[in-house]
Amino acid sequence: MKNLTLRQRMLAGFAVILGIMALMGMLDLRRLYTIEKEVDAIRQDAVPGLYYSASMRAAWGTGFVRTRDVLEHPTPEGRKALLDLQVKSDAQFDELLAGYLKSVHRSDETAMYNEFRTLVLDYRRRRDVLLADQSAAAVGQARALVQEQLAPQFAKGSEILLNIVAVNKAQADEATARIEHAVSIGETGIVVSLVLALLAAFACGYLLMRAITKPMGSIVEGLTQLGAGDLTRRLDLARKDEFNAIEQGFNTTANELSLLVSKAQRSAIQVATSVTEIAATSRQQQATATQVAATTTEIGATSREISATSRDLVRTMSEVSGAAERTASLAGNGQTGLARMEDTMHNVVEAAGSVNAKLAVLNEKAGNINRVVTTITNVANQTNLLSLNAAIEAEKAGEYGRGFVVVATEIRRLADQTAVATYDIEQIVREIQSSVSAGVMGMDKFSEEVRRGMGDMQEIGEQLSQIIQQVQTLAPRVQMVNEGMSAQATGAEQINQALVQLSEATHQTVESLRHSSLAIDELNVVANDLRAGVSRFKV
Amino acid sequence: MPPSAAHLQPQPGGFVARKLFLQFRIGGDRYLLAADTVVQVLPPQPLKQVPGAPVWVAGILSYKGEPVPVLDMSQLALGQGARQVTSTRTVLVAHRHRGHEPLRTLGLILEGVTDTVHRDPADFMPSGLDGVQARYLGPVLQDEEGGMLQWVSVNELLSDEACALLFATATATVTAREAQP
Numbered sequence: 177m178k179n180l181t182l183r184q185r186m187l188a189g190f191a192v193i194l195g196i197m198a199l200m201g202m203l204d205l206r207r208l209y210t211i212e213k214e215v216d217a218i219r220q221d222a223v224p225g226l227y228y229s230a231s232m233r234a235a236w237g238t239g240f241v242r243t244r245d246v247l248e249h250p251t252p253e254g255r256k257a258l259l260d261l262q263v264k265s266d267a268q269f270d271e272l273l274a275g276y277l278k279s280v281h282r283s284d285e286t287a288m289y290n291e292f293r294t295l296v297l298d299y300r301r302r303r304d305v306l307l308a309d310q311s312a313a314a315v316g317q318a319r320a321l322v323q324e325q326l327a328p329q330f331a332k333g334s335e336i337l338l339n340i341v342a343v344n345k346a347q348a349d350e351a352t353a354r355i356e357h358a359v360s361i362g363e364t365g366i367v368v369s370l371v372l373a374l375l376a377a378f379a380c381g382y383l384l385m386r387a388i389t390k391p392m393g394s395i396v397e398g399l400t401q402l403g404a405g406d407l408t409r410r411l412d413l414a415r416k417d418e419f420n421a422i423e424q425g426f427n428t429t430a431n432e433l434s435l436l437v438s439k440a441q442r443s444a445i446q447v448a449t450s451v452t453e454i455a456a457t458s459r460q461q462q463a464t465a466t467q468v469a470a471t472t473t474e475i476g477a478t479s480r481e482i483s484a485t486s487r488d489l490v491r492t493m494s495e496v497s498g499a500a501e502r503t504a505s506l507a508g509n510g511q512t513g514l515a516r517m518e519d520t521m522h523n524v525v526e527a528a529g530s531v532n533a534k535l536a537v538l539n540e541k542a543g544n545i546n547r548v549v550t551t552i553t554n555v556a557n558q559t560n561l562l563s564l565n566a567a568i569e570a571e572k573a574g575e576y577g578r579g580f581v582v583v584a585t586e587i588r589r590l591a592d593q594t595a596v597a598t599y600d601i602e603q604i605v606r607e608i609q610s611s612v613s614a615g616v617m618g619m620d621k622f623s624e625e626v627r628r629g630m631g632d633m634q635e636i637g638e639q640l641s642q643i644i645q646q647v648q649t650l651a652p653r654v655q656m657v658n659e660g661m662s663a664q665a666t667g668a669e670q671i672n673q674a675l676v677q678l679s680e681a682t683h684q685t686v687e688s689l690r691h692s693s694l695a696i697d698e699l700n701v702v703a704n705d706l707r708a709g710v711s712r713f714k715v
Numbered sequence: 716m717p718p719s720a721a722h723l724q725p726q727p728g729g730f731v732a733r734k735l736f737l738q739f740r741i742g743g744d745r746y747l748l749a750a751d752t753v754v755q756v757l758p759p760q761p762l763k764q765v766p767g768a769p770v771w772v773a774g775i776l777s778y779k780g781e782p783v784p785v786l787d788m789s790q791l792a793l794g795q796g797a798r799q800v801t802s803t804r805t806v807l808v809a810h811r812h813r814g815h816e817p818l819r820t821l822g823l824i825l826e827g828v829t830d831t832v833h834r835d836p837a838d839f840m841p842s843g844l845d846g847v848q849a850r851y852l853g854p855v856l857q858d859e860e861g862g863m864l865q866w867v868s869v870n871e872l873l874s875d876e877a878c879a880l881l882f883a884t885a886t887a888t889v890t891a892r893e894a895q896p
Contacts, residue, residue, distance in 0.1 A: 557758070557801050560829055564737065564756045567831045571735035571750045581735070585831070592829065 181417035189380030200369030207362035222348035228276035229340040299329040407434040444707035469682040483668035504647035556595040563588035733833040740827030754807040785822030804828040
């Protein structure tokens with residue numbers, strides 16, 4: 177039972193009900209069919225039979241009366257008219273009979289019909305005979321004739337007709353009774369089957385309802401809890417039908433929702449955090465903007481200082497320009513002086529050169545003397561040496577050497593004198609030489625100094641000319657600097673203006689930051705609400 | 716007038732008592748060397764150096780084919796090398812170490828070698844300072860000018876080790892030179 181799907185159950189329920197109803201319908205149909213048959217019977221058999229037979233009975237009676245009338249009518253015209261009428265009514269009667277014949281379906285009726293027909297024929301024959309017989313038109317005979325000849329036929333016919341009528345009526349009654357019976361049975365059947373159907377419907381409905389409402393109840397409960405915020409709720413219907421699908425769908429949805437809400441919770445927290453950070457940053461920015469505003473003011477002050485400094489600089493530059501020109505003229509004077517000094521130095525150098533030449537000659541001479549003196553000294557030296565050795569050898573020679581000793585000694589004395597003299601000369605010459613050398617060195621140094629001095633002077637001259645050049649190039653540069661200074665002053669002014677604008681912009685920034693700060697506060701509130709709202713859920 | 720000129724005058728007592736001395740200087744003082752010990756006075760000579768020898772060993776001189784050790788007197792006595800002047804001469808002396816044989820030729824670099832003098836050996840008086848180190852310094856003689864002349868004894872110049880060193884070195888040099896092709 178549990179494994180049936182709702183569809184199956186519903187189909188089963190409907191099938192049961194439909195089955196019952198079909199059964200009911202079929203039974204009713206059968207019954208109605210029966211009734212129809214009966215009705216048919218009545219329609220085709222009993223009622224027309226009854227109608228025709230009743231009509232025939234009436235016509236039979238009317239015909240008889242008419243016949244009597246015809247017979248009793250005083251006038252022939254009247255009788256003719258009535259005979260015409262009779263012919264018509266005979267024709268009608270025949271129609272009726274034919275019609276009745278159509279409705280005859282039973283054998284006893286057929287028998288009665290045949291009998292009646294025969295009787296009718298017979299009656300008509302008799303009647304016609306009677307009517308044709310005009311002679312007996314005596315009034316009182318007609319009736320007696322009629323009574324005598326027609327009445328029994330008429331009565332028989334009436335009796336047969338009566339029987340036919342009765343039979344038809346009985347038929348009709350039977351049929352009606354059967355119909356009624358069938359109807360009552362049908363009613364009962366309908367009621368029974370209705371009750372059955374109702375019961376079945378109730379049962380199926382109840383089962384179906386239970387099959388639906390129980391899980392529906394769980395679902396509703398689950399949804400309610402879900403709606404209340406408990407996103408951990410999952411369905412477990414233990415069904416394998418459509419509710420299983422619903423259960424899975426619900427669980428999946430609950431999972432997704434749970435994930436989503438947990439994500440939303442996290443996001444809410446993050447948003448709250450981020451908003452707090454943004455708020456902090458915004459306040460920092462506000463502080464920074466305020467600082468910028470302050471700094472801008474400082475810059476403005478500095479810029480004004482720059483302006484003032486520029487103007488001072490312009491003044492200083494003109495002074496510098498004047499000083500440069502004076503320097504140039506002084507340098508020019510210096511150059512002239514240097515030129516004169518250069519000439520003097522040239523003369524000095526020449527003189528020094530000539531002195532040097534003389535000294536060189538002197539040196540050479542002294543050198544010559546030196547060489548001579550050296551020779552003399554060498555000779556003295558050798559002589560001395562010789563004398564020493566001679567004296568020693570003489571001493572060793574003993575007596576024989578005594579005279580030689582004197583000679584040797586004398587030689588030595590001369591040598592010594594020479595040596596002394598030459599030593600003196602040498603000394604003098606050395607002094608001269610040293611003086612000369614000193615002089616030469618001094619002259620050289622002097623020349624060197626002079627040359628260096630000249631070199632220096634030339635350098636100085638060049639430097640002075642360079643100075644002059646530089647000073648000359650200074651003027652346009654000073655002009656440029658002047659222009660630059662003015663531009664700078666203008667620039668400083670512009671900076672000032674820009675700073676004023678910047679200050680305004682900064683103030684606006686501060687304002688907008690304040691607004692944004694307010695907005696962030698609102699956002700904070702919203703974020704908190706979001707977080708509160710989302711934290712309601714249990715995931 | 717050179718100081719030695721005084722000695723040209725004939726002396727009372729004849730020449731026999733007087734001895735010829737070679738005068739030289741060490742530092743600021745004058746010293747005498749007995750002329751009979753002097754072989755020859757030479758002008759300053761190129762010397763072969765003796766590496767590793769004491770400072771007062773000036774080098775080795777080749778004299779008549781023989782190697783002669785030369786020492787610097789001023790260096791030996793004062794620790795100061797002899798000045799390179801004309802009067803600084805190389806004096807070759809006949810050396811008998813402490814008076815013992817063998818007789819070897821020794822070279823001395825002496826300063827102020829320009830004079831010979833005649834003096835009476837008897838005029839010399841002991842100096843009163845007989846230091847063991849300077850055994851070569853002998854008796855002294857007062858000069859006319861007031862300075863003192865001291866007699867230097869050649870044979871006492873060297874210590875035993877110095878003598879051995881000096882002449883061994885010279886011999887070694889000879890051996891080395893003879894060994895050369």
